[in-house]
């Protein structure tokens with residue numbers, strides 16, 4: 001029952017709706033008492049051997065009116081109570097979605113996507129059931145059960161009531177216990193089904209890799225094994241389900257048998273009329289559902305409560321990156337200016353004793369270009385992630401126009417930056433929408449211009465529906481180079497102060513890369529650009545190039561200065577130049 005207390009905020013908010021719904025539910029239970037009583041009165045008339053047509057018509061009329069009332073009362077309680085449950089579902093779902101949007105990287109490192117999906121679907125449904133089915137079963141089992149019992153005692157006989165209803169509490173216990181098992185196995189079946197879904201999704205998304213590695217047959221075999229496993233788990237659901245039906249038939253049958261034997265004897269002894277026995281048998285029909293309901297109620301409430309706790313726990317998690325220290329009065333113009341790094345050391349939260357950046361100090365004036373180069377794992381992306389405020393805890397500070405970036409509201413900061421990673425995410429919509437993702441009101445001309453600057457326009461015009469061509473899930477229908485260029489076009493449409501290309505042109509050839517960088521140079525003369533790359537030609541025109549090794553700056557300067565220094569950069573330049581010549 002604690003779940004009703006936990007959800008009291010919602011019931012208070014929807015007080016009127018639930019009051020109306022419960023009132024109609026109670027009225028339905030009372031009207032439900034009428035037909036059995038009428039049937040009994042009719043049977044008594046028939047038993048007397050003569051029928052008074054006026055009385056008979058009145059009885060039929062009463063049944064018709066009761067049926068009409070039941071129809072409208074049911075409509076009203078369903079509308080109110082199911083409507084309430086749907087509203088709760090909507091509120092919880094949007095709350096969770098908003099929360100997912102607010103949370104940062106560390107949250108997504110802690111939780112797997114599949115689990116988050118399960119919270120947003122199964123757990124929300126279980127809580128929704130409390131506000132719908134839970135309220136219905138609680139009111140029904142109490143009001144309908146008790147009122148039917150009272151009617152049995154008043155209109156029929158209290159002894160028969162006690163004796164006949166003896167098996168029904170076992171029905172309640174059976175519904176509770178077996179229902180528990182059924183729910184457990186149902187949960188397992190759901191989990192197996194979602195594993196199957198994940199597998200299907202992963203295989204379809206990774207179809208290129210699967211095919212090129214000749215793993216098609218092996219993958220199909222793995223899928224078949226999962227299907228067999230899922231069927232086994234589902235068999236368990238059917239097992240509990242098929243045990244439940246015979247049990248309820250047995251207990252209900254027993255109740256009817258007792259009624260007919262004991263009630264029949266009472267009719268023979270004239271302590272009960274035939275009509276009363278008929279009414280009683282009809283009342284038993286009214287009692288079966290409330291008994292089931294009590295059993296169900298425990299399951300619904302238990303599951304709902306556990307699910308609600310899980311949702312609350314998730315919602316209670318706070319993002320580590322907050323605007324606590326931020327000045328809400330800052331505007332875009334306040335944060336346009338020089339970018340200065342003074343990082344003494346930075347370690348990722350899951351490896352706090354292993355700093356990955358040491359003594360990163362540099363200044364980048366507005367309009368300048370920074371090149372970050374170095375071996376794999378040298379720390380290029382880590383430097384960029386700090387500017388994007390994916391991590392806030394480090395020794396030192398990064399300033400933009402003299403302001404510590406932690407003082408700048410995150411939304412304002414990110415509006416100033418366009419980040420293009422090596423593998424950007426493309427949505428399964430058309431090219432136009434993907435490019436204008438960060439500026440949904442962008443004009444077609446802006447989109448085309450961004451595509452031209454990214455050397456993508458010609459490719460798009462070759463496609464079946466040019467800018468309206470659908471790109472498939474995560475751009476499956478595009479080549480790696482097309483995806484990267486589309487990400488750059490998306491970043492250009494945003495027109496932000498700082499553009500970051502993090503290995504963002506690795507899948508295009510050197511000539512195309514140079515063409516793109518040249519047009520970026522012209523376009524972004526007064527704006528800051530950061531380029532992290534393995535291909536040194538990409539940064540040769542940068543105002544400052546930092547060579548990183550094990551998280552430290554080991555060389556710094558312009559292209560010419562670094563060549564003159566004869567260090568790693570000069571060596572690498574020669575190697576890459578040679579490779580290019582050999583390639584040609």
Ligand SMILES: Nc1ncnc2c1ncn2[C@@H]1O[C@H](COP(=O)(O)OP(=O)(O)OP(=O)(O)O)[C@@H](O)[C@H]1O
Pocket residue numbers: 348350351356374375376377378379380381382383503
């Ligand atoms: N989320 C993380 N948690 C813990 N360590 C990480 C995390 N991301 C990166 N690292 C580690 O930090 C170091 C620097 O990685 P980083 O991605 O910054 O290198 P990089 O120079 O960008 O490499 P690449 O050229 O492959 O992109 C590496 O040792 C890497 O293993």
